[in-house]
Amino acid sequence: xxxxxxxxxxxxIQPSGELTLGNYIGALKNWVNLQEEYxxxxxxxxxxxxxxxxxxxxxxxxxxxxxxxxxxxxxxxEKNNIFLQSHVPAHSQLAWILNCxxxxxxxxxxxxxxxxxxxNKDNINVGLFTYPVLMAADILLYQTKLVPVGADQKQHVxxxxxxxxxxxxxxGDIFTVPEVYHPPLGARIMSLQExxxxxxxxxxxxxxxxxxxxxxxxxxxxxKRAVTDSEAEVVYDQKNKPGVSNLLTIMAAVSDRxxxxxxxxxQGQGYxxxxxxxxxxxxxxxxxxxxxxxxxxxxxxYLDSVLxxxxxxxxxxxxxxxxxxxxxxxx
Ligand code: TRP
Numbered sequence: 001x002x003x004x005x006x007x008x009x010x011x012x013i014q015p016s017g018e019l020t021l022g023n024y025i026g027a028l029k030n031w032v033n034l035q036e037e038y039x040x041x042x043x044x045x046x047x048x049x050x051x052x053x054x055x056x057x058x059x060x061x062x063x064x065x066x067x068x069x070x071x072x073x074x075x076x077x078e079k080n081n082i083f084l085q086s087h088v089p090a091h092s093q094l095a096w097i098l099n100c101x102x103x104x105x106x107x108x109x110x111x112x113x114x115x116x117x118x119x120n121k122d123n124i125n126v127g128l129f130t131y132p133v134l135m136a137a138d139i140l141l142y143q144t145k146l147v148p149v150g151a152d153q154k155q156h157v158x159x160x161x162x163x164x165x166x167x168x169x170x171x172g173d174i175f176t177v178p179e180v181y182h183p184p185l186g187a188r189i190m191s192l193q194e195x196x197x198x199x200x201x202x203x204x205x206x207x208x209x210x211x212x213x214x215x216x217x218x219x220x221x222x223x224k225r226a227v228t229d230s231e232a233e234v235v236y237d238q239k240n241k242p243g244v245s246n247l248l249t250i251m252a253a254v255s256d257r258x259x260x261x262x263x264x265x266x267q268g269q270g271y272x273x274x275x276x277x278x279x280x281x282x283x284x285x286x287x288x289x290x291x292x293x294x295x296x297x298x299x300x301x302y303l304d305s306v307l308x309x310x311x312x313x314x315x316x317x318x319x320x321x322x323x324x325x326x327x328x329x330x331x
Contacts, residue, residue, distance in 0.1 A: 022199035136160035
Protein backbone atom coordinates (compact mmCIF):
# COMPACT_ATOMS: atom_id res chain seq x y z
CA UNK A 1 0.00 0.00 0.00
CA UNK A 2 1.18 3.48 -0.58
CA UNK A 3 -0.01 6.82 0.73
CA UNK A 4 2.22 9.31 -1.09
CA UNK A 5 5.01 9.25 -3.64
CA UNK A 6 7.82 10.11 -1.27
CA UNK A 7 8.86 7.45 1.25
CA UNK A 8 7.35 8.04 4.66
CA UNK A 9 9.43 8.74 7.75
CA UNK A 10 7.91 8.62 11.22
CA UNK A 11 9.53 9.49 14.50
CA UNK A 12 8.45 10.77 17.85
CA ILE A 13 9.70 12.23 21.09
CA GLN A 14 7.89 12.15 24.40
CA PRO A 15 7.00 15.73 25.30
CA SER A 16 7.38 15.15 29.04
CA GLY A 17 10.31 17.00 30.58
CA GLU A 18 12.59 19.41 28.79
CA LEU A 19 14.23 18.45 25.52
CA THR A 20 17.96 17.94 25.73
CA LEU A 21 21.01 18.44 23.59
CA GLY A 22 20.91 14.67 23.10
CA ASN A 23 17.43 14.93 21.58
CA TYR A 24 18.70 17.64 19.27
CA ILE A 25 21.90 16.04 18.05
CA GLY A 26 20.57 12.48 18.05
CA ALA A 27 17.19 13.24 16.49
CA LEU A 28 15.95 16.75 15.69
CA LYS A 29 19.05 17.85 13.78
CA ASN A 30 18.73 14.88 11.45
CA TRP A 31 15.02 15.37 11.02
CA VAL A 32 15.63 18.87 9.70
CA ASN A 33 17.76 17.32 6.94
CA LEU A 34 15.06 14.85 5.94
CA GLN A 35 12.22 17.24 5.39
CA GLU A 36 12.82 17.77 1.66
CA GLU A 37 13.19 14.19 0.54
CA TYR A 38 10.58 12.38 2.58
CA UNK A 39 7.03 12.68 3.76
CA UNK A 40 7.85 13.29 7.39
CA UNK A 41 5.67 12.77 10.41
CA UNK A 42 7.20 14.01 13.63
CA UNK A 43 4.98 13.40 16.57
CA UNK A 44 4.93 14.58 20.14
CA UNK A 45 3.95 11.25 21.60
CA UNK A 46 1.88 12.37 24.56
CA UNK A 47 0.07 9.04 24.86
CA UNK A 48 3.39 7.29 25.39
CA UNK A 49 4.42 9.84 28.00
CA UNK A 50 1.44 9.08 30.25
CA UNK A 51 2.71 5.55 30.86
CA UNK A 52 4.66 7.36 33.58
CA UNK A 53 2.54 9.52 35.89
CA UNK A 54 2.47 13.17 34.73
CA UNK A 55 1.12 16.25 36.42
CA UNK A 56 -1.60 17.15 33.92
CA UNK A 57 -1.23 20.92 34.06
CA UNK A 58 2.53 20.80 33.79
CA UNK A 59 2.34 18.17 31.06
CA UNK A 60 -0.02 20.27 28.98
CA UNK A 61 2.47 23.13 29.14
CA UNK A 62 5.37 20.82 28.29
CA UNK A 63 3.63 19.68 25.11
CA UNK A 64 3.63 23.27 23.86
CA UNK A 65 7.21 23.80 25.05
CA UNK A 66 8.32 20.80 23.01
CA UNK A 67 6.37 21.95 19.98
CA UNK A 68 8.02 25.38 20.14
CA UNK A 69 11.43 23.64 20.33
CA UNK A 70 10.61 21.52 17.26
CA UNK A 71 9.83 24.70 15.34
CA UNK A 72 12.73 26.71 16.77
CA UNK A 73 15.32 24.15 15.62
CA UNK A 74 14.06 24.47 12.08
CA UNK A 75 11.35 21.88 11.49
CA UNK A 76 9.05 23.51 9.01
CA UNK A 77 5.35 22.82 9.65
CA GLU A 78 4.59 23.37 5.97
CA LYS A 79 6.96 20.62 4.88
CA ASN A 80 6.52 18.29 7.83
CA ASN A 81 3.65 17.01 9.83
CA ILE A 82 4.23 18.02 13.42
CA PHE A 83 1.45 16.87 15.68
CA LEU A 84 0.33 15.60 19.03
CA GLN A 85 -0.29 11.88 18.93
CA SER A 86 -3.51 12.23 20.95
CA HIS A 87 -4.96 14.54 18.28
CA VAL A 88 -5.10 11.62 15.86
CA PRO A 89 -7.44 8.97 17.28
CA ALA A 90 -6.36 6.38 14.71
CA HIS A 91 -3.18 5.74 16.72
CA SER A 92 -5.21 4.41 19.63
CA GLN A 93 -7.64 2.63 17.33
CA LEU A 94 -4.93 0.76 15.46
CA ALA A 95 -3.04 0.09 18.69
CA TRP A 96 -5.96 -1.88 20.06
CA ILE A 97 -6.12 -4.05 16.99
CA LEU A 98 -2.38 -4.64 17.01
CA ASN A 99 -2.58 -5.56 20.70
CA CYS A 100 -4.51 -8.60 19.52
CA UNK A 101 -1.57 -9.58 17.28
CA UNK A 102 1.24 -9.00 19.76
CA UNK A 103 2.32 -11.67 22.22
CA UNK A 104 2.86 -11.28 25.93
CA UNK A 105 6.04 -13.31 25.51
CA UNK A 106 7.60 -10.88 23.04
CA UNK A 107 6.60 -7.80 25.05
CA UNK A 108 8.10 -9.40 28.14
CA UNK A 109 11.48 -9.37 26.42
CA UNK A 110 11.54 -5.59 25.90
CA UNK A 111 14.46 -4.10 27.81
CA UNK A 112 12.77 -0.71 28.15
CA UNK A 113 9.82 -2.33 29.91
CA UNK A 114 12.15 -4.12 32.27
CA UNK A 115 14.05 -0.89 33.01
CA UNK A 116 11.00 1.28 33.45
CA UNK A 117 9.06 -1.20 35.53
CA UNK A 118 12.15 -1.58 37.72
CA UNK A 119 12.22 2.19 38.23
CA ASN A 120 8.46 2.69 38.75
CA LYS A 121 7.64 -0.23 41.01
CA ASP A 122 4.49 1.45 42.35
CA ASN A 123 3.07 2.04 38.87
CA ILE A 124 3.76 -0.89 36.56
CA ASN A 125 0.68 -0.16 34.47
CA VAL A 126 -0.57 -2.09 31.46
CA GLY A 127 0.21 0.89 29.22
CA LEU A 128 3.87 0.57 30.07
CA PHE A 129 3.70 -3.04 28.97
CA THR A 130 1.92 -2.41 25.66
CA TYR A 131 3.94 0.75 24.95
CA PRO A 132 5.72 -0.92 22.00
CA VAL A 133 2.36 -1.84 20.44
CA LEU A 134 1.22 1.79 20.45
CA MET A 135 4.58 2.62 18.91
CA ALA A 136 3.98 -0.03 16.23
CA ALA A 137 0.61 1.62 15.55
CA ASP A 138 2.29 5.04 15.19
CA ILE A 139 4.61 3.61 12.61
CA LEU A 140 2.36 1.23 10.69
CA LEU A 141 -0.59 3.62 10.40
CA TYR A 142 1.24 5.68 7.78
CA GLN A 143 2.91 2.92 5.76
CA THR A 144 6.17 4.19 7.17
CA LYS A 145 9.31 3.03 5.42
CA LEU A 146 11.95 4.52 7.71
CA VAL A 147 12.06 5.19 11.42
CA PRO A 148 14.95 7.32 12.68
CA VAL A 149 15.53 6.26 16.29
CA GLY A 150 18.43 5.77 18.65
CA ALA A 151 19.83 2.39 19.63
CA ASP A 152 17.57 2.16 22.68
CA GLN A 153 14.46 2.12 20.48
CA LYS A 154 15.63 -0.43 17.91
CA GLN A 155 14.01 -3.29 19.77
CA HIS A 156 10.67 -1.49 19.48
CA VAL A 157 11.03 -0.99 15.75
CA UNK A 158 11.85 -4.71 15.48
CA UNK A 159 8.59 -5.57 17.17
CA UNK A 160 6.71 -3.22 14.83
CA UNK A 161 8.28 -5.13 11.95
CA UNK A 162 7.34 -8.48 13.46
CA UNK A 163 3.74 -7.41 13.98
CA UNK A 164 3.53 -6.02 10.43
CA UNK A 165 4.88 -9.25 8.94
CA UNK A 166 2.59 -11.36 11.12
CA UNK A 167 -0.46 -9.32 10.08
CA UNK A 168 0.51 -9.35 6.40
CA UNK A 169 0.93 -13.12 6.49
CA UNK A 170 -2.67 -13.50 7.57
CA UNK A 171 -4.38 -10.71 5.62
CA GLY A 172 -2.19 -9.88 2.63
CA ASP A 173 -0.10 -6.86 1.91
CA ILE A 174 -1.59 -4.43 4.44
CA PHE A 175 1.40 -2.81 6.11
CA THR A 176 4.72 -1.57 4.80
CA VAL A 177 7.41 -3.29 6.85
CA PRO A 178 9.41 -0.45 8.42
CA GLU A 179 13.16 -0.21 8.92
CA VAL A 180 15.36 1.72 11.30
CA TYR A 181 16.87 4.73 9.56
CA HIS A 182 20.52 5.37 10.26
CA PRO A 183 21.30 8.99 9.54
CA PRO A 184 24.63 9.67 7.80
CA LEU A 185 25.68 11.79 10.78
CA GLY A 186 24.37 9.61 13.55
CA ALA A 187 25.63 10.69 16.93
CA ARG A 188 24.72 9.52 20.36
CA ILE A 189 25.27 12.10 23.05
CA MET A 190 26.32 10.80 26.41
CA SER A 191 25.88 12.06 29.97
CA LEU A 192 28.41 14.73 30.98
CA GLN A 193 28.85 12.98 34.31
CA GLU A 194 28.93 9.34 33.22
CA UNK A 195 29.98 9.46 29.58
CA UNK A 196 29.34 5.78 29.00
CA UNK A 197 25.62 6.35 29.62
CA UNK A 198 23.21 8.10 27.25
CA UNK A 199 22.30 11.73 28.04
CA UNK A 200 18.81 11.63 29.47
CA UNK A 201 16.25 14.25 30.38
CA UNK A 202 15.40 12.35 33.55
CA UNK A 203 18.93 11.95 34.93
CA UNK A 204 19.04 12.42 38.71
CA UNK A 205 22.13 14.58 38.34
CA UNK A 206 21.07 17.78 36.57
CA UNK A 207 24.73 18.42 35.74
CA UNK A 208 24.75 15.37 33.48
CA UNK A 209 22.38 16.85 30.92
CA UNK A 210 22.38 19.96 28.76
CA UNK A 211 18.85 21.16 28.18
CA UNK A 212 18.18 23.08 25.00
CA UNK A 213 16.81 25.96 27.04
CA UNK A 214 19.72 26.17 29.51
CA UNK A 215 21.13 29.67 29.97
CA UNK A 216 24.76 30.43 28.99
CA UNK A 217 25.89 30.48 32.67
CA UNK A 218 24.40 27.09 33.32
CA UNK A 219 26.06 25.68 30.20
CA UNK A 220 29.46 27.01 31.23
CA UNK A 221 29.02 25.53 34.71
CA UNK A 222 27.93 22.13 33.44
CA UNK A 223 30.86 21.97 31.06
CA LYS A 224 33.37 22.90 33.72
CA ARG A 225 32.12 19.96 35.77
CA ALA A 226 31.98 17.55 32.81
CA VAL A 227 33.88 14.33 33.44
CA THR A 228 36.98 13.83 31.28
CA ASP A 229 39.98 11.66 32.20
CA SER A 230 43.36 11.93 33.88
CA GLU A 231 45.27 12.68 30.70
CA ALA A 232 45.41 16.12 29.17
CA GLU A 233 45.20 15.46 25.46
CA VAL A 234 42.17 16.25 23.32
CA VAL A 235 41.90 13.08 21.25
CA TYR A 236 38.88 11.22 19.94
CA ASP A 237 38.91 7.73 21.45
CA GLN A 238 35.45 6.57 22.45
CA LYS A 239 36.66 3.53 24.28
CA ASN A 240 39.44 4.97 26.40
CA LYS A 241 38.39 8.62 26.51
CA PRO A 242 34.58 8.60 26.46
CA GLY A 243 34.20 12.00 28.18
CA VAL A 244 36.50 13.90 25.84
CA SER A 245 35.08 12.08 22.80
CA ASN A 246 31.56 13.06 23.83
CA LEU A 247 32.54 16.71 24.13
CA LEU A 248 34.17 16.54 20.72
CA THR A 249 31.01 15.05 19.23
CA ILE A 250 28.93 17.80 20.81
CA MET A 251 31.17 20.59 19.58
CA ALA A 252 31.36 19.14 16.07
CA ALA A 253 27.57 18.80 15.87
CA VAL A 254 26.66 22.27 17.05
CA SER A 255 29.33 24.08 15.06
CA ASP A 256 29.02 21.93 11.92
CA ARG A 257 32.73 21.17 11.97
CA UNK A 258 34.53 17.86 11.79
CA UNK A 259 35.95 16.21 14.89
CA UNK A 260 39.39 16.10 13.23
CA UNK A 261 39.32 19.81 12.63
CA UNK A 262 38.56 20.49 16.29
CA UNK A 263 41.18 18.01 17.49
CA UNK A 264 43.89 19.71 15.48
CA UNK A 265 42.83 23.14 16.72
CA UNK A 266 42.96 21.92 20.32
CA GLN A 267 46.38 20.33 20.13
CA GLY A 268 48.40 21.11 23.26
CA GLN A 269 45.57 23.19 24.75
CA GLY A 270 44.55 21.17 27.82
CA TYR A 271 41.05 20.39 29.01
CA UNK A 272 40.27 23.77 30.56
CA UNK A 273 40.57 25.59 27.25
CA UNK A 274 38.86 22.77 25.41
CA UNK A 275 35.84 22.91 27.72
CA UNK A 276 35.60 26.68 27.26
CA UNK A 277 35.65 26.20 23.49
CA UNK A 278 32.88 23.60 23.72
CA UNK A 279 30.81 25.91 25.95
CA UNK A 280 31.33 28.83 23.56
CA UNK A 281 30.20 26.87 20.55
CA UNK A 282 27.18 25.59 22.43
CA UNK A 283 26.14 29.06 23.53
CA UNK A 284 26.67 30.39 20.04
CA UNK A 285 24.38 27.73 18.66
CA UNK A 286 21.76 27.77 21.41
CA UNK A 287 21.27 31.50 21.82
CA UNK A 288 19.60 32.24 18.46
CA UNK A 289 17.57 29.07 18.79
CA UNK A 290 16.38 30.14 22.23
CA UNK A 291 15.38 33.54 20.88
CA UNK A 292 13.28 31.90 18.18
CA UNK A 293 11.85 29.63 20.84
CA UNK A 294 10.77 32.54 23.04
CA UNK A 295 8.96 34.25 20.19
CA UNK A 296 7.18 31.06 19.18
CA UNK A 297 6.31 30.07 22.72
CA UNK A 298 4.64 33.43 23.30
CA UNK A 299 2.44 32.97 20.27
CA UNK A 300 -0.12 30.48 21.53
CA UNK A 301 -2.47 31.14 18.62
CA TYR A 302 0.24 30.24 16.12
CA LEU A 303 1.20 27.06 17.97
CA ASP A 304 -2.43 25.99 18.08
CA SER A 305 -2.84 26.67 14.39
CA VAL A 306 0.21 24.51 13.59
CA LEU A 307 -1.18 21.65 15.65
CA UNK A 308 -4.59 21.95 14.05
CA UNK A 309 -3.44 22.20 10.44
CA UNK A 310 -0.97 19.35 10.76
CA UNK A 311 -3.40 17.11 12.65
CA UNK A 312 -5.96 17.56 9.88
CA UNK A 313 -3.42 16.50 7.27
CA UNK A 314 -2.22 13.59 9.35
CA UNK A 315 -5.72 12.28 10.03
CA UNK A 316 -6.17 12.01 6.26
CA UNK A 317 -2.84 10.24 5.81
CA UNK A 318 -3.76 7.58 8.35
CA UNK A 319 -7.34 7.07 7.24
CA UNK A 320 -6.63 4.70 4.37
CA UNK A 321 -4.62 2.25 6.42
CA UNK A 322 -7.12 2.11 9.26
CA UNK A 323 -10.01 1.55 6.86
CA UNK A 324 -8.14 -1.21 5.08
CA UNK A 325 -7.34 -2.89 8.39
CA UNK A 326 -11.01 -2.78 9.40
CA UNK A 327 -12.20 -4.54 6.26
CA UNK A 328 -9.47 -7.14 5.86
CA UNK A 329 -10.24 -10.81 5.57
CA UNK A 330 -7.93 -13.77 5.85
CA UNK A 331 -6.30 -14.64 2.61
N1 TRP B 1 9.48 5.42 22.15
C1 TRP B 1 10.16 6.50 21.50
C2 TRP B 1 11.17 7.10 22.50
O1 TRP B 1 10.93 7.13 23.67
C3 TRP B 1 9.21 7.56 21.05
C4 TRP B 1 8.27 7.04 20.00
C5 TRP B 1 6.97 6.78 20.14
C6 TRP B 1 8.61 6.76 18.66
N2 TRP B 1 6.43 6.34 18.97
C7 TRP B 1 7.41 6.30 18.03
C8 TRP B 1 9.80 6.81 17.93
C9 TRP B 1 7.40 5.90 16.70
C10 TRP B 1 9.78 6.42 16.59
C11 TRP B 1 8.58 5.96 15.99
O2 TRP B 1 12.21 7.56 22.07
